[in-house]
Amino acid sequence: MEAISSALSALSIQTEKVVKHAAANSPESWRSAVSDVASTLGFPTSNYTKTVVFKPKTAKTATPTPVVLIAKDDSEYNTGAVAKHIGQKEMRLAAPEVLKEFLNATKDDVSALSITKDNASQLIAVLDASLATSTEHFAVHAASSEETLFMSGAEITKYLQSTGVKLEVVDFAKLKAEAATPVAKASAPSSSSASAPGSTQGPIPASSKAKAAEAAKIPDAEQIGITVRKAGDFSEWYSQVLRKGDMLDYYDVSGCYILKPWSYFVWQSIQNFFDAEIKKIGVENCYFPMFVSADVLEREKDHIEGFAPEVAWVTKAGNSDLERPVAIRPTSETVMYPYYAKWIQSHRDLPLKLNQWNSVVRWEFKHPQPFLRTREFLWQEGHTAHMTLEQADEEVMHILDLYRQVYEKLLAVPVVPGVKSEKEKFAGGYYTTTVEGFVPTTGRGIQGGTSHCLGQNFSKMFNITVEDPKAAEEHRGKDEGKLHVWQNSWGLSTRTIGVMVMVHGDDDGLVMPPRVAQVQVVIIPCGIGVKTTPAEKEAIMDACDQTAKDLKAAGIRAKADLRDNYSPGFKFNDWEMRGVPIRLEIGPKDLEKKSVVSVRRDNKAKAPLSVEGLSESIAKLLDTIHDDMFAKADAEYRSRRKVCEQWDDFTSILNDKCHVVIPWCEVEACEDEIKKRSARQATAGEAEDEKAPSMGAKSLCIPFDQKQFGEVKGKKCPQCGKDAKRWTMFGRSY
């Protein structure tokens, strides 16, 4: 305290008012220890400060610069918004060791006074504007949890400035309010800079942005249809397509969405395929509770550090406060593995292969996006334990290939299978494999599903061991004779649906891949006019109805739209918006010719089909549509993967909305550098695009298929010049 005392005295801040009291180990106990004293001394009894320390994401090799946030006790803030505001990424709560190392403090005594001239250069201080400017006095911990000093907001500011720390004064309330602006509003007129037409060099200034939004509008689109172009205002287009295509509805809890039958059908189709496949390799389904105790959640450190800021906590039931709050699972590693330790007693209990179909909650404060970033989402999570790394490896790859099949065989979406860099792998895991997708309109990559090998990290943490059957006699029954199991975890979520929509949809709405479309064929009666006799009309209606029945009997999901209050044109648009793969039109002339007119949704191609053998020709056509949709998307993706061996080309390839494949050194610091160097300079005064928080390129994956890019041996990393190890795909991403 002495050093600080003299620093304070130098600023004419009275230090005789440091008061001693019982040690406080929580805000409550501090309040109760201090309130009497405060009133005795004539200070407000309800003014306290809080100090929270964060560690922003940095390369593992780099020394982190902790962010010390100081505010009134009752101030609310949005960590994500603060981070963005001060130009930091992914601020996580700092571990106790960080507090100790950088501030020589604990959570019970850390305060503005923990920042000193000695440590100031290693820290960033963030001060809430409402505290910084207050003339009222606030309780501040003074060097220990047993001492408190009352300082005015202005004095706190003055003190911090005197230390030489990098000080950011931020209006928390304003930031928080901005971050909470509802989705629809935020995304409506301001087009995402990444998708603004013709923009390849950077965000467009505000005035031309408004013009771009205008240009994005589809002139003749009725209000009922999609009113903007996909290439014009991608974000608004996505939102409209989902809602007007009947995939989802917005919900009154932010970041949560209603999956309507049209999208849930896609999910059930994925479930049916994947569930049957994993059962073939001996995976069993189970269900673990959605609640996790704090103890268990926090057992694995690296892992929880990644999730902690997004964990939702239940603290009340009815009107009672829970004695111990429970978390809602953000994923189930730490939920399940204590039980694996109990269930796995012998090598005969291996492999243990369990899967869950459930929902998880990650209360992200970033801008939510339907299917892609939601606070609750549906997924499956597989968790398996093996005797050897080889067995674990084999399964990781098998599952990844099933994910590839989900995308390619069901959703007609091409993906690149590969392995993640060390920086991008799963927190706490050994290595992560991934299928990476691509959204051509924005040129951004999207992680499609991940299959992780966790190695022995979790089994060591949770003590999941078996006797090694190969152990030497003298080691049997001892620690040396034990083997920590090798674990995997793998997950695929409803994000699949978002990728599918983004890849295939067009200016008229959804384009559904046939295998996951709830309705594959819609049959619409046509050519009924004022001159049509009731008998003729009935014949057409009957033919539509009968065709639907025949197709259904053949296992095709068909529907006759016999609503008589809508015109054929209205119905055409309606079903096009919902993306039904094939439309069949049946009119008087078709009846005569014993044929129907088929119209493909994907390319609008029109062709007559004979009624004879219709089920067979439709089944074939559905497969053709699937193949064509895949081929088109695949060709697009391939044309946007560009090999780059000169750094000078890197950013321009990126700005052409392409992925960049480089011969890479695989050094983590180099990856950080690539991100930094490739980040576009934000135009001064232009707010960073909320929907593209990371404008630099990151490594998406090291593709398994290396040969397609030629020989890598002997090449140099274009960024740092070191020897290249493998071809690696970089890009902007979701």
Next chain:
Amino acid sequence: MEAISSALSALSIQTEKVVKHAAANSPESWRSAVSDVASTLGFPTSNYTKTVVFKPKTAKTATPTPVVLIAKDDSEYNTGAVAKHIGQKEMRLAAPEVLKEFLNATKDDVSALSITKDNASQLIAVLDASLATSTEHFAVHAASSEETLFMSGAEITKYLQSTGVKLEVVDFAKLKAEAATPVAKASAPSSSSASAPGSTQGPIPASSKAKAAEAAKIPDAEQIGITVRKAGDFSEWYSQVLRKGDMLDYYDVSGCYILKPWSYFVWQSIQNFFDAEIKKIGVENCYFPMFVSADVLEREKDHIEGFAPEVAWVTKAGNSDLERPVAIRPTSETVMYPYYAKWIQSHRDLPLKLNQWNSVVRWEFKHPQPFLRTREFLWQEGHTAHMTLEQADEEVMHILDLYRQVYEKLLAVPVVPGVKSEKEKFAGGYYTTTVEGFVPTTGRGIQGGTSHCLGQNFSKMFNITVEDPKAAEEHRGKDEGKLHVWQNSWGLSTRTIGVMVMVHGDDDGLVMPPRVAQVQVVIIPCGIGVKTTPAEKEAIMDACDQTAKDLKAAGIRAKADLRDNYSPGFKFNDWEMRGVPIRLEIGPKDLEKKSVVSVRRDNKAKAPLSVEGLSESIAKLLDTIHDDMFAKADAEYRSRRKVCEQWDDFTSILNDKCHVVIPWCEVEACEDEIKKRSARQATAGEAEDEKAPSMGAKSLCIPFDQKQFGEVKGKKCPQCGKDAKRWTMFGRSY
């Protein structure tokens, strides 16, 4: 305040210390308004009281007696435990109207002083012991939210006594600790009185209870098997069978359990059947978020009153407090119906039939029981909207019949379909149909699944309307021309699994109904001794393996248990405990005779089966086992449904562990009376059985099949003597 002032003065309680302050509309604002004054007056600044008013469940026709709970601000209590302690049932938070009517107060000013000589006789006061005996002073609201009086705990007690209110001083901390005792411990040695052997007259005194527990033990049971008899200590038996039969594991969050693959398979089997059936009638699946905003949750009053005390609230994410806490759905009526109002615009949008497979949370404070009463459980919830009551009616009955089929055709469990009494119907609904099951060991009924017609109650609350196509011309487009839709909701949960286990299990463990058993046939190599040659052994092993393959190829879920470190005897017990329907034994002699020995799990019957045509004979045997299991359970249930026309017989039938079918008047007050009169007198000093909170009989259902009980016309209700309307099944229940 004057009347109270004089009452206080009469007790020598100083009233000059009533202080005025800013109106407080929350505990926080009260604290901040009062703390300065408190310190000025020399009172502790952190002592506050809280007052919570409950309405216990009573007959709708009866006048309720609100319970006023008074405690220190920071005291925690368990509503269920308090209710039980003071002999009340299902205390719900009282609505504002109740506070107004009985106490002339609001939530912001209600306090001990709201109880006066005038209203005391209509109330029950419950005072926390730690407050009642405290000599410290506490802030108490004095007649308005702008006035506070500081009273010592003893003064509060004295005041309450002076009003003449029925006053219960209860030790909240102790009660809460007792209620939180973990399941396994609580249920271990104290046998449920309802299932104590030979006990038909009432709970056994403590000493003989210990003996009964001893007698319930199975003498030769190894620790690995089930160690108690089903008929002896049912509660412990149930717990052991579930864990040792590998159905579930206990979890470190109370009231939550892990569904292991063995039980999840049952649930998936139910899902497969039911999902296909509802799709046939046009129901579509969807997914609504698990979170509900408080606004929406509380929209329908009667409905939420039933759920409010059990709602879990998320108040924090990471380290940030949420601005508005969100609830986790206890059921989805109020979650979904605001969107129904939006989606249903015309009669052409009807019927709307949606279903969800999800989990819901009801944070019950009662004793949890795996599958039967858990804080999170899996279920399906269907929610449909129709044009007419007739269409709604038809669907209610169709769904109920599907529920009957789940129990009878899949689980081999007999149920009685019927309609609930007015008292027992779904809160906020029109009428409730149910399939009622029966647990012979305890003689208690169990609600198996419910299909509700909600009438127009919710559609009026949420304004779900369509233009009535039959409306008169002049009413079109006006309110008179609108029609509120008719709604249903229906749900079936994992409770099904608990009922199945309770009905079929025996002293050796689970007995799985064949159609939902993950393994239907287990094949065990036998007769391998020291003299067996390696070639002979290999032949036996191969035969087992081949048999499993052949059966699997025929669609039978078969498994060969070739573990060579376990004896056949061990394996027999192991698979018996898990309830596998058929065991096949294959030894050297069987190989010679080209046959196998089959052993049924349900009745232990042993029979040789020829290898030739084995798949067919096994398939047939599985059906026979199903039929026999159902027939046995059905005969038992029927024999325990006893018609009763004289009140004198009612309780003795009940105590013989039977259901009582009476010709009933269907008057709600009569139902209350039946419950009261049939409740056993709790032996003095004997704690009421935690697992049988409701020992009186309630109406289970009015069975649809009335004819089986004969003519009801002209009969009188045995309880009240009024004219009987329908035969009604009463009983003790879960």
